[in-house]
Amino acid sequence: MMAIPPPPTVRKLVVEVVDARDLVPKDGQGTSSPYVVVDFDGQRKRTRTVPRDLNPQWHERLEFVVSDPATMEAEELDVEVYNDKRLGSTAAGARKNHFLGRVRIYGTQFYRRGEEGLIYFPLEKRNILSWIRGEIGLKIYYYDEPAEEKKPEQQQPADPQQQNPVPPPPAEEPPAPTATAVETQSIPPQPVSVVVVEEAPPPPPSAATAANVQAAVMPTPVPDEATEEYPEEVRKVETSCDQRNLKQSNSSGGDSAATPRVIYGRFVSCSESVDRQRSRYDLVEPMQYLFVRIVKAQGLRPCESPFVKVRTGSHTMRSKPARNGSGNPEWNQVFALSQAKPESTLEISVWDGGPDEGFLGGVCLDLSDVPVRDQPDGPLAPQWYRLEGGEDRGGVMGDIMVAVWLGTQADDAFPESFNSDAPAPYVSYTRSKVYQSPKLWYLRVSVIEAQDLRITVPPPGTPCDIRVKIQLGFQSARTRRSTVNSSLSVFSWMEDLFLVASEPLDDEMIILVEDRSMKEVGLVGLVTVPMGSVEQRWDERHVVASKWYNLEHGPNNYCGRVHLRLCLEGGYHVLDEAAHVCSDYRPTAKQLWKPPVGVLELGIIGARGLLPMKTKGGAKGSTDAYCVAKYGKKWVRTRTITDSFDPRWNEQYTWQVYDPCTVLTIGVFDNWRMFADVVDDRPDYRIGKVRIRVSTLESNRVYTASYPLLVLLRSGVKKMGEVQVAVRFACPALLPDTCAMYTQPMLPRMHYLRPIGVLQQEVLRVAAIRMVAGWLARSEPPMGPEVVRYMLDVDGHTWSMRRSKANWFRIMGVIAWAVGLARWVDDVRRWRNPVTTVLVHVLYLVLVWYPELVMPTASLYVFLVGAWYYRFRPRTPVGMDMRLSQADTVDADELDEEFDPVPSTKPAEVVRARYDRLRSLSARVQRVMGDFAAQGERVQALVSWRDPRATRLFIGVCLVVSLVLYVVPPKMVAVALGFYFLRHPMFRDPMPPASLNFFRRLPSLSDRLL
Structure with a gap:
């Protein structure tokens, strides 16, 4: 049966203008009469005017209709504040309203209803000469509501003949409209620049031209029983002023050029190369694959859990057992067979899943003519093929639905396909995957005081030591000793404790009050607080209200109360990487994110010269390598190439760049988990790591280079091979936002207004790494904790003699220019080169006699030095440096000490x-x-x-x-x-x-x- 489509919805954006603070006076009397104008997607609305108030409050709700929800994140919301000229002493002479400031907010800062918060945005200037100050508080969110369906007007026919309208004559075909006409007819009540094309069987050749246009506005014919279970696909095609042909994928009963035939067909030759149509795969080499999609079968004889075998050349792959063992089994699996050497035939056979594995039938396809699927074409429609039985034709019956095409790794079916490069039992551990780090919050617990505690009075001379301990999962923190009044009734701390919380916020925090006055620690009471009930805040302006929590313990339950202030800090960036190799500085709250300044594209081409990591059969060495790349919250993992010392991945990924002064980390690992038992969970072995700083990349330039993979072992540094990558930072060279990033603080403002201690920050970082590792370990396929720890450099701050020497020589390298300058001055004053000394005398006289030339001369000298060194700039991003790390001269005992826990x-x-x-x-x-x-x-x-x-x-x-x-x-x-x-x-x-x-x-x- 056809799936019922969801009802149409309309997305609305709500902007709540709450208040403003510290505005500029403009009316000549030290005040202003401000109002706010909000502009979004061509819709313009304004608030009321607040007379003579520099801290106005509006509390007004403005709604806007989002014309295209898919492109909402690319839209801009402009908020401008003006002074109403009709109020104030300057109303008679003013020609226009005074400008008080503006705010530009991007769609990435919009939140769904229920997740919004009050955020104060600083007002910005419209030009350099503007005098602007203050900030405005806004709540911005969106929601979807069902669209109102317009009922057609019911008209009574004038005569019975009008009840049966005569269809138009087929000979009169309407002329093909232009692209503008097509766009006008297909636009819904809210204007969008997308034409919905419903795939339908191809029309007769005589009506081909008209069908290309009518497919966008006419309903699709009802499918027949053969294709009933496969609804036609709906694709979106962008239109422009030029006329475009709307391509349609043929269904199972269409032209033979769409799918392979058993005997003949009109196809593209298998030996022809596949052109790359997707720009997101232009950094890697195309790898040709033969894709075989096994959908289902019908009319088979009774069997038990049938399965399918696919064989071509040296590749033989087996599907999973069917989901139902009746005569109409379904598989819905896609196989990707490497086509390094073109094969002539493809054999697909169906087998009984019972103990005997009886043959149920098969089909042999000629691969000399196979359709080539170029992205972004839609999926190829499968075909029914009659099963044949060779010599035993009597026991073979039924049909099988199959689709076969040629494509590359850019095909959307490739990530979930069963690849011929991976062994069948371990295919789930070898696929390429994209992971996302969990959303992490800093939990601030302000411990204020406690009252009515039922404690034992300590002996004379023993201080009363009452402390508060908080626990969240594996994390815990404890306050210092409290200060107490003379009657032992009020205990005060006024201390902030920090923990790391991860979404979903379904954990519970335990707050314990301990008595440490005696030798044995006694529990005074505890309280449990669900994390979902903790209030979230975005900045320091919002003060969270404190609460009293009753402590419970023992049979009497109530044993005092504690005064706490709990909040989840969204204005901090939760560090899970070392500060010098951080890949993201955005705060937790999405409302505070700034728009991206570019796109980072990484092409993981392959590796070469890898050393054997394991043995096969007791003698042969083997390596099953995969690559992991991490930037921001996004992790990518390539597929595992088994038993290869020169694997070729040729996979390409992209990231949004919000700060160019960040680092991309790439690591190569040997896959051990795919061969390990459930009990024996062997960790993946690290092969090497490479870091690339984004700010060292020129805009829109492709860097392709091979980097050595170095690993520091107890026996010394060892080169494990090389990894070849291509990287590009797509960004306008002189984009103002990119240049402005160099003048802004790296971390969010909360790190400077309410800083966290260095030691406490490192403890929180270790906890965040552990939470990220636990989150990714629950994915499928799991990413091992050892991979996460190695990529995040969890042991980067541990002490070692090698790192101390490396840092000392780095300091020597920094002050080397000062040492060289001192030597040059000493040579001048010792007259080693008389000509140079005389020239220095002359220059010194000029600078002394004209001191106004000192600063220009110094600036010009720095400019000339920078221009001179442009010739010696690095041509490619550099990787790990063995000599800089002092790994080539390290002592064996020092290395052993570094690895000692x-x-x-x-x-x-x-x-x-x-x-x-x-x-x-x-x-x-x-x-x-x-x-x-x-x-x-x-x-x-x-x-x-x-x-x-x-x-x-x-x-x-x-x-x-x-x-x-x-x-x-x-x-x-x-x-x-x-x-x-x-x-x-x-x-x-x-x-x-x-x-x-x-x-x-x-x-x-x-x-x-x-």
Whole structure:
């Protein structure tokens, strides 16, 4: 039976204009009379005017009709605030209303009804000269409601002849209308730029031209019994001013050019290449596949769980048992067979699923002529084929419905197909999948106070230690010791605790009050709070109301109450990655998201030279590699290529980029789970990882490169192979939004207004990683926790001697330019190159005599240096650096220490030796820190009179210098000092200068240390 379509709906966007704050006065009397104008999708509405108020309140609800819900996220909502000129002292002379500010909100910030919240948007300028301030509070949401159906008017016929209208003569065909006419006829009451094309059987050749146009406006004929269970597909085709031909896919009774024939047909040759029509697959190589869709069979003899075998060349695949064992089984499976070498025939056979696996019939198709499906064409209609039995024709009966076509990995049937590259029992673990990280919130629990606690009074001299502990899943946090009044009736904390919560918010938080005054911890009471009842807020302006919760414990139930303020913070970004390799900085609340600035496209081409990860048959090495890419909340996983050291994936994915200063992470793993038993859940082995920073990519340029896959093992760094990827950042080169991102804070504003401590942030990050790993492990196929932890770099902040050395050499690399500059200056003042020294003298004279040229000259010099280094810019994004990581020179014992967990599992002698080595290293660091402190203390000693003679000399010299600088022109002083500094070595004394000797003789506090 045909499925009943859902009733038509109309989407409406609601904008609640609540209030505004701190507006600019415009009426000449220190006030304004503001009103708001909202513009959306060509619809313009305004609020009432609030007279003479800089903090107006409207609380008005404006509704707009969304013409096309599919493109709502691409629409813009403009909110403008004006001062009404009719009110105020300047009404007579004002020509137009004064502009008070505007806000532009994108469709990605619209929420469904029930999920909205009050958000304050800062008012923006319309041009550079505008004086704008303040903010406006809005609630924006949308909802769908059933559309009102217009009933046709019932007209009584004038005579009986009009009851049976005469059909139009077939010879008079209406002329084909233009594309504009087609669009006008097919547009519903709300204008949309989409024509709905219903697939129908092809008309006779004489009426082909008229049917192409009438298919969009005429109902589809009722299908016959053979295709009753397969409703015709509805496709959307975008139209423009040019006339377009509306293509139709043929049904089972149509032209033979649509599906393969057993004997003959008019088709495209199998050896011809498949053109890539989809731009989203232009970064990878096309891989040709033969797709076989097994739908169902009918008229089979009675059997038990029949299945289908598909064989071509060296590929043989088997379907799942049918869902019903009657004579009309159904499979609905798609097989993708690699066509590296074109085959001539395709054999499809049906078998009995019983113990004997009896042959039920088959069909052999000629593959010399197979239709080629180019995206975005619709799916190919399946055909009925009569089953044949070869020699035993008597026991064969029935038909099978099959569709066969040639396509590439861009085919929409490819992700869910049974691929010939994967072994049949483990196909679910080898498919490519797209995952989404869960939506994470920071849960803020403000513990204020507690009253009426039933506790035991501690002995005299023992402080009363009452603490509050909160638990959410595997997370827990505890307050400090409370402050208590003299009567032990009120316990105060005024402390904020943070946990990470994940949607769906169906967990319960447990709040416990503990008495730690005694040796044994006693439970005073507890209360359970459902996470679904916790209020959500988007920014710090909204103050969540606090509540009293009754504590229950023991037979008497009530044992006090605790005062808490609970809220889910949507204005923070929940960090699950290290800050230096973060791929997303958006806050949790979608209402605060900004529009994307570009699209990141990644083509995972393949890998080569992979090392064997496992053994097959006890001798042969094997690798079953797949690739994982993570950016933002989206994870992608390619299909697993089994038993290959040079796998070719050729899969392409895209991400929306909201901040170019983010990092894309790509990892390659060896699949162990597909061969493991249910009890023996073996983790996937990591092969290597690559990071690509988006900001290092030029706009709209394709980078194709091979990156080494490096893994740090206990035995040292090891190259596991190479991965080849193509990446492109599709973005206008000078888009204002992209350039403006470099001047904005990286994290949301709540991280700066209500910051979270560094240590607490790291604890929350570990909890977030664990929640993400648990969420992805419940997917199908599951993504292992070891994969998530490796991709998110969970152990990136653990201490190791190798990382310490790497960071030290990074610091040396940063200050290398200062060291080089000091060496160059020393060469100049020592006259190593007299020509250079003379030129420096001349330049110094010019800059001293014309000081206004100092800053322009410095800026010009920096510009020239940047332009010079443009020649040496990196041509491709760089990957992991073995030398920068100090992995090529690391000591074996240092590596063993890096892999040692906490607490250590090594013998006491090894731990003692490592501790002594760490003490010697710390002694050197301690000595350097003491030297830095001593230099600063000597500077303080200049005027602190700790050395009276030194202080008298210093202040006396300062007095003389002040008199000299007052009398002598500054330019002459600067020239004299410069020439003295650059004097020839023959006029120099090899001993240290007097000023340095004086400074070194100043006292420090080092002699006062124990």
